[in-house]
Amino acid sequence: MVTSLKNTKGITDDLSSSSVFDTPCSSVSSTSPDKQDVVIVLDDDNAENDIKIDKHSITDIIEKYDNLIVNSLIEKLEINTELIIVKPNLPIRICATAKAYSNLQDTHIIMVLNPRLSTSECVTKRQAYIHEPCPSFDVPIRTRVFHRSLSLLGFVFEMPCPIKNQNRYLVLYDNFTANYHSHLEFHLCLCQDFRRHLLNIDYKELRAHYQDAFQNSNKIKQSNYMIGNIIRVRKFGNQYHNVRIIDIDCSIIKICFFERKSKKEIWIHTNSSIIEPSQQISQSTKLSIPLSPQTPTEELNNSYSDLSRLRKRKDQNSNANKGAKKLRDRSNTKQLSMQHQQSSSTSNEQLSITTCRTNILTPYYTNILLPKFRMLNALPSISHKCSRQCVLSAEEHFSPRKIQTNPFLLPFECNWSIVDSKPRGYRTPCCQILYSLDDIEQYLYRTQSKLSIKFFIDGVLTRFQPSIDDYDKKFLILNDLSNGHENVKIPVYNDIDNDRPDNFNYITKIRPIDNRIAAALNDNNATSCCDCIDNCNDRMKCACFRKTLSQAQINHDPLVMEKEKNRYTLAYMLKTTGYQRKRLLNPISSGVYECNSKCSCHREHCSNRLVQQGLFVHLQLFKDKVKGWGLRALHDLPRGTFLCQYIGELLTSDQGHERAQSMDDKYQTSLDLVKQVHYEINNEGGDDIDDDDDDEPYVVDGSLFSNLGKYFNHACEPNMFIQNVFIESHDLHFPNLALFTRTHVKAGQGIN
Ligand SMILES: [Zn+2]
Ligand SMILES: [Zn+2]
Ligand SMILES: [Zn+2]
Ligand SMILES: [Zn+2]
Structure with missing residues (x-):
């Protein structure tokens, strides 16, 4: 159940996973049906309870808001007044008023006739715009308008003024853009309640954008921007x-x-x-015109560093695009002719900087240099062999130890960015564009990046919004359930009652209850290992990946059997059994064998180490009215994401029974894999498995010592699964119980 993350509803995956400029929040397309799925105009006039808005700031705005003029125009609505209806996910429609309204102020719903279908319907006033273009009288700021040819909704931000804006209206639009218009270009909304419009904008950042803009609208800030900044x-x-x-x-x-x-x-x-x-x-x-035109200043070097970097790269590359080279030569000739005083030994780079400086804001700058900037920016990235150098400076201050944000935003902290195309790609710090996770994994390996492939996502299903802090702080009763023991904080949230989670000792490793069990658990003589040095990427050569597959084959794991039946190659079976880019898409009934301390591969970057590296996603412990305490995701989780282990005290089954006499056994889980799985290959075909006391499964009890894993609830249609994972011990008695998402999980969704 979602109690506090509601204000993210209505943001489609498309919107939050691509540029805000591509997908205006409430723009409406009347021509292109392809774009309709990204249109968002909320329909719910009672959305106020769900949305957190600083009430005081809104009141301030309304008090100052003089909407008398607009209301005088639209308070009376005659029958057959033509209206433009702008509704979510629908093309715009022209309708006519079905009923006369003498007091439009007090009504929110109006009846309209659809002339084409000869039907009538009710629409909210907020979605209706007057078809007649806006009259020439002064329309005040904060007026809601619809720009028909741009198909955008927005608010008037500046009224016409001969000095300020050459007698034009400035309109701020719902896609964060702005533009000047004459009054004939836009249509007035029937509802001019600024607050109501704002409350119905469900995209939090846009709401903040408007609040910020209109609260500061009378503060005149001098902007010192210049072309070329x-x-x-x-x-x-x-x-x-x-x-x-x-x-x-x-x-x-x-x-x-x-x-x-x-x-x-x-x-x-x-x-x-x-x-x-x-x-x-x-x-x-900022570009300023320096006093001495002869010596370039530091400022200018900074301003043009991107240009010179591009030039350098181009010069270094002997196979540079010939067309671009021609252009450069030609422009240098021009620069030379304009800079007679420059000595002939000066480098091209300095020349271009000097030219830019002396000609700033001249036609030469805007007509010749500016298009050239664009040419340079448009050059395809220059191919090079990627190495440690490509990420070194970008990752200088990055540490993946403590994860404070949505982990899928971590690449952006290291100068990665998203390329909004189909398919979506990632741009590396050295400006290569990579479209597949396989390529990214290769890149991370080549550059010895500190980033893990688990921080990257593919497809557009997983959104980067909302922020993990997007819930009411006053219901946060504990900052971190783990007391700093995990890589991420586990906030505890209760907006239901005063209940707190029960007292227990937070631990991150299984805790054997006595020395005999500890000795059995820590005996790793039977543990096999691999000698890979390639992050275990070549699975044919990795003994650990091969063990996961061979155990699945011996134990007739249904998915592996299916692949065998279809005669898939061994390489393919290895690639698809076990972790794929640090995600586990399907459970493996016989267990996953991770690399361990005996293996020679990298502790962080080996593709077969995941559960042993601990938590990396953000979950919240929260109280649900029906289910009690449970866990939910604070950001979107792709399918197969590792959540956490189930940790507790390790007891024999007898000790477990004994404990159950005196205390609740609801946190006891039997490690009964040993009952289901046959022994390794050398035991196959041998004697039947002994059924003596030694083979009684051990029990993990999370009642006194545990981690967040004890709070996962049971569900009929679970969105997670439990996987037995072997790390330091390959003894079938001691699997680790690891939890993974079975499906894509959205931010705010409970995990059970
Ligand atoms: Zn590179
Ligand atoms: Zn290996
Ligand atoms: Zn290994
Ligand atoms: Zn390995």
Whole structure:
């Protein structure tokens, strides 16, 4: 059950997994049916209870809001007034009022006629826009408008003023862009309740964007942007991207993304919340005209570092694109002719910097240099052999030890970014674009990256939103159930009552109850190992991967049997049995054999080590009205993700029975794999397995000592499964019980 993460509803996978500019939150497409699945306009007028908004700030806005003029126009609605209906997931429609409304203020639902179908229906006032273009009188700021040719919804942000904006309206749109228009270009909404519109915007960041914009609308901030400045703009979740300002119009700027593929150009407001705050008026990215035109300053070197880097790379590459080379030569000739005073020995790079500086904001700059910037940005990434150098500086301050965020955002902390294409790709810190997890795994291996393949996802099903902190702090009764014992914090949340989770000692390793059991558990004489040095990527050569498969074959694991029946190759069977990119898609009945301390492979990066590396996803312990304490995901989890182990005290079954006399045995789990699985190959065909006392399964009891694993609830249709995993001990009595997601799990969803 979701009690606190509700405000993420309504954000489609498409929206949050791709650029906000590609998928405007409430834009409406009347022409392209392909885009309809990304349209979001919430339909629910009672959404207020679900959404956290600072009430005071809204009241402030409403008090100042003078909507009398607009309301005087629309408070009376005659029969047959033409309306544009803008509804979620539907193309826009032209309807006519079915009933006259003399007091539109007090109604939220109106009756309209659909002339094409001759039917009538009720629509909320908020979704109806007057078909007549906006009249020429002054429409105040915060007026909700619909721009028909752009198919965008937005709010008026600036009224016409001869000095400020050359007598045009500035409209902020629901896709974070902004633009100037004449009054004829947009349509007025029947509902001009700013608060109601804001409450129905379900995309939290957009709501914050508008709140921020309108609260600060009367503070006039001087913006010092100039064409050619490089600023950082949030385009994808919390990721900032470098963009170049390519045009300025009063208080909006046109920015161009450095994407090699799309080079998207959009207009945004100079005070837009998507601009990185520290970068808004940053000296290091500002171009100024220096006093001495002869010596390039540090500032300029910074400003053009990206350009010179590209040049350097190009120069280093002997097979550089010939067309681009021609262009460079030609432009250098031009620069030379304009810079007679430069000595002939000066490098090309310095020349270009000097030229940029002296000609800033001249037609030469905008007409010749600027298109050249774009050419350079559009060059395909230059091929090189990737090595440690490709990630070294990007990972300088990165440590995967304590994971504070959604782990799937970690690559972005190391200068990776997403390429919004189909299929979705990752751009490496050295600007290669990789489309498959296999390629990424190879890249991580070649560059000895600190990142693990488990932090990468494929497909668009797994979203990067919402933030893991997206729930009400006042119901957080414990910051970390594990007291710092795990790599991630496990917050405890209760918005039902004053109950706290029961007292137990948090441990992360199985705890044998006496020395005899400890000796049996720690005996690893029978444990086999591999001698791989390639992160166990070549599974044909890895004894550990082969053991997982051979045990499954001996024990007739149904999935492996199926593959054998279809005569799949050994290589394919190995590739698909056990972990695939550190995920386990299907349970293996005979157990998974991870690499262990005897193996020669890398402790972190071996592809056959996962459970032993501990927690990496964020789960929350929360109280449910019906099921009691349970666990839920704080971010999306792809299928096959390792959650945690079930940890507790290790007892013999007799000791378990004894304990059950005096205390509840609901946390006791029998390690009964030994009963189901036959012995290894050398025992096969031998005597029947002894059934003496030694073979009684051991019991894990989580009542006194345990980890978060004790809180998983049972469900009829579980979205997780338990997998027996062997690490240090290959004794069938001592498997580790590891929990994995059986399906894709969405943020906020309970795991059981
Ligand atoms: Zn590289
Ligand atoms: Zn190996
Ligand atoms: Zn191994
Ligand atoms: Zn290994």
